[in-house]
Amino acid sequence: MKSLSEESTQTHSRRYVSRSLLVILRVHLGVILLITVLGKMLRDEPFMVEMLSYLQGYSMRNASIPYQHFLQGVVIPHAALFSYLIMAGELIAGLLLLTGTLTRLAAGISMFLFLNYMLSKGRWFWSPDSEDAAIFLSALVVLLGAAGRVWGVDAYLAKRWPRVPLW
Incomplete structure (x- = not known):
């Protein structure tokens, strides 16, 4: 029969291993976002031009009717703003995910x-x-999975402020 400390150690190690695997997913997601935003930033023409072309062409043919109305009424008239918001969202979320800082917020932005x-x-x-x-x-x-709590800044933040749900 196992002692209480042995069971506690096994439970802790299983939790640590599963969260450790989440680190791979977290970093992978951060890298995807950073590669995506770098592609947008390093183009010859501004991202807004390609975004508008895509939205007015492909999206208007394939998106659902309610989403087409959203694109026509909100996004396309403010394309410059939305192009910067997209790039800022990808850059910020990518960096936060790589460092494990505010991981839940960054994952929400990614979603x-x-x-x-x-x-x-x-x-x-x-x-x-x-x-x-x-x-x-x-x-x-x-x-x-709160993936930032292993090998991330969120581990420190969770110890310092344990009741805040962002980490």
Whole structure:
């Protein structure tokens, strides 16, 4: 029969291993976001031009009718603002995920971005070719698993302020 300390050690090690695996997912998601935003920043023409072309063409043919109305009424008229918000969201979320800082907030930003990418393509979670859905679900796992508490700044923040739900 195992002693209480042995059971506690095994439970702790299992929890540590599972969170350690989440670190790989967290860092992978951060790298995806940073590569994506770097591609947008290093283009010859501004990202807004390509975004507008994409939204007015592909999205207007493939997105759902309610999402098309949202794009036409809100996003396209304010394309410059939205192009900067997209790049800022990807950059900030990517850096936060890499460092394990405010991981849940960063994962939430990632989920919001990839949900909109998916909707702009007219794809759903069950679409077989929706890589955005896979990334969205990865971000959800990072958010729910508090992946920043292992090898991240969130580990320090959680010790300092244990009742704050952001880490």
